[in-house]
Amino acid sequence: MSNRLGIDDEKYWNDSKIKGFGFGEDTESIEEDNIFYGVSQERDAATKVGQDLRAEVSSLSSFVSDESSEEIHESFQRLRDLPPFLWNSGPLELELDRPVSGALNPEAYMHREQGDTRPLHLPSMDETIHQLLNSNEHVLLEHYQSLSQKKQLLTRAIEIHDGNAILAVTLFLYKTLKHSIFRQMLIEHKAAANHYVRYLETKNEVNHLVDLLNMLGRTKEAMLIRYKHILRRENNLQNFLKEMEHFYHSECQLSNEEVALLFNQHLQLLYIYKEIKEKTSFIHTDNSSVLKTLNFVAENFYENTNPPLTADNIKQKFNLNVKQYNWVVLKALVVQQKWPQIEALLLTKTWLGSSKDRCLLPLEEVCNTLKDGDAPIDLVARFVRLIDDTEKKLVIARKLNCHSVVIDVYAAQKDRAAILTYKSNLEDNSKEFVYAETILKHNAIKWKN
């Protein structure tokens, strides 16, 4: 940390004059912050200026101007010169717009009177595709009756990459071809399959969709679709559990997809919900993750030693790592103000018997969490002391008002003047004040100033 600026610790502290009381300072070095946010003096000024401005102006919202309700005068001439394809035309106008074809309107086509001898122009394949690209309301597909025409039509739709054309043709094929041929076409044309899959998904046709995905070899997606569908029943735990059980045993157990293991974890979590619900009132949808459930158990059953409702059982069942377990339990213990248990949880003696404690979580965050949870200052100080980096330790100790740690750091730096200044800001005869006095009188320290 200290070396990111290339400054030697000791030299830095010797050179820098005693700093004022900036408890708000962060642990990051000031120079870096200046590069990132702009110069700190300016930032302080900005805060002040911002406050002043807010005090001066009565309401900030009146400033926002309404869009003028007056229509802007359009230059009609400019618009008139534009090509007609810009203009939205109703279905009727579209019919008239078509250059070649005769009877495109299906009504006209279907209801031709007998004996009508006018030639009947069916749209060419190009025209059909163009109509679909234009998203015309009536597009005739029924006259594509031969399989080769159908195939060609699908190929053309895929070639122009228009989803509307692809899906319209695919649905037409579904209606007019027997199942095996239709499926074969989906296998051969992935674009058609993709659009059809998406269509079934939005229409919520789960069974059909799962079959199709499995047939296409997209087994993981099939599982996720089924799972997503079951999730809709999340509110009713009993039904949800039943469906998850069925889903897991019939579709996941034999699967070699990695995701199946996690479906199993979800199932295990549901069993734990059931156990908790038997013991206490518990809303499972508010605790819908493993960590949230662990938190609930740690908050409500921390003293319990009988499985399954112990924090340890959850840790083992879901194979949680130290970070996950410690963070969640720490939060739960802070809420319950169980301070001694926190020491037991986080501090491990190093196994060579050294007296120094070790903590596996990032210390700065732990200290902040404890402070925010109103932990006793001695406990906070204990964790602050574990910070290796002196500069960082000092900044955090000052920020969190761990006075004894601040004094110790200065003492270690033999900086008598710093202690004197710091002491002057402490309450007379407070515990910390007395501590500072004691240190200052210490004979063994060779003060540098």
Added chain:
Amino acid sequence: MAPDANVLRSVSKENLSRALRLKRGKKILVIDPKLVPTLDLIANYRFLQDHGVEKIVHLSAGPPMPSDSVNQVLYFIRADIVCAKIVCDQITNNISRGISLTYGVVVVPRLLHIITALFESEGIYEHVSFGQYAYEMIPLEDNIFSLEMDDVVPQLWLHQDTSMLASVAKAIFNIRGIYGDFHHVVGIGPYAKSVLKMQTEFERIHSNNLRSHNRQEADIPTLILVDRALDFVSPLLIPLSYEAVLDEVFGIKGKTITFGADVTGKEPVKHNLTTDPIFDKVRNLHFSQVVSSLLAKERDTRRLQDESAGLNLQAMKNFVAKDLHKIQSLKKTLALHFGAFEMMIDKNKSLNLKKLVDLQENILDNLDNKETLNFLEDSMSRELDFKQILRLFCLCTLAQDGLRDLKSLTTQFVQSYGFKHLISLHNLEAVGLLYNFTGIEANVKGVAQVMNRVASSSPFSSSGNTGNVKKQTMVPYQNIVKKLGKKSPSSNVQVDVISQNHPSYIFNGKYTPLVAKLTEEIISILIAPKMNSALIERKLEDLMKMYNVTSSTVKCKSGVEAYGRGRNVLVFVIGGISRGEIAALQVVAKNLSFNIICGGTDITNGTKLVSSLIATS
């Protein structure tokens, strides 16, 4: 000279009035709530009233009821089958209760076949007349065009649903109709290529039209069309231009930004950025320069105010008439910016900006991976904002050839935020934003391996949905990222975040957005002396090869003089352009003295991108 964007507004409006005329006379407008912000950008309430709208109802409010004077209902919905089903249910409900109304349904932007088919299958086809309404590109500003489609990434890259591609193509075709035919067109990426192919189809469909309205001169001579998937890194990174940071922290919607009470100290404020008197000056500043600029503005304002102290009566009158309002408005604006700035640098937030920027720079540099891993694990254990976690997962994946410890990290992720996110993770995998570390380290052997794969990889297949296919297609893409990373800007350019001399300033010089880099190179080719169209085409094709773009289209009209009518270029990103990219493109524009219009299917950022792919509950 910039082209007149007002024409686009007028065309959108004229077509809206035509769409409203599907039901002539008085009508109730039932609107899909998601369309409201977009229509707001096109017309106001008064305009709707002028076109017979007596009442506006949200689609979610239940079946519309007739009133004494109104018996027509006009629905405005997105081209979405779930919305269409709601409409069907409402109409069926009304019919069964004997309520007599007539119905029109306008679908935005296009009437899909499956929607009319749905009405048919629900047995109410004969009760409804159909219409469609496609608005033009919406000029949010003179040089920022948006189609306001926010789900293009999931549609195109997750579901491979191309039904909105035609709407993008038509919007571009209409740009050509309004501003004249493009002289040079570059399509980069498979979907860009498809959109350009559709241009040819539209040309055939409207050939008569085009013959009679053939504008040879072009207001916008150059079109550059880019697929978002070629550079997902840019939106995933937090850019450091002031506007982009505002967007990251508060979210800019259309032209407005909403500040909560924590910024204003009072009531929440909807702030219109287009009428903001200082925004233009500060928007593209690097974040570190913002505070001093705001302070200078504040001093100026105060000086202006102080000058009024010694004025005589007449001068005072003038001052009140002219400057007082201006000063008040400046002060209000400054108050908002100072408030916003303070929020942005608030370090007490669980995930602070500086920490995230440090992390993303380490990820790009492939440094301190252990620290990144620790940060991710701690943040997940503390259940911090999951979208930022996913964003970092994706960034690691793209910048480092895959996410190290994928299995363990994703397991921890679902244990923290719920198993339903198995779906979110799968979605990210399907789009190619998340995959396991592929094990090629940055050494000679690794490079050889990459080259090998590039050589054997097939062009992007839009139907590829399995993990293996995706990974393959992502390899050339990785190379592009590398090119834009450390090697560029080239070592002889010193990136200066203060003078903004290089588009990479938005990422502290660590990365150049692909779209900015390509635009710069393309324009440089176009303005090189002694070029003819064939030569330009060849140079552009070489450029595509250099960036390993496997799917591209390059077209150059022969015999046209380049840039006769203003040096305007439209750069359009299919899948959304980010504010960081817009700022970077402005640097390119400034360096080359061009006017670059930045367009996208919407204006996006990393949070939006990730949000569009996560499981909704």
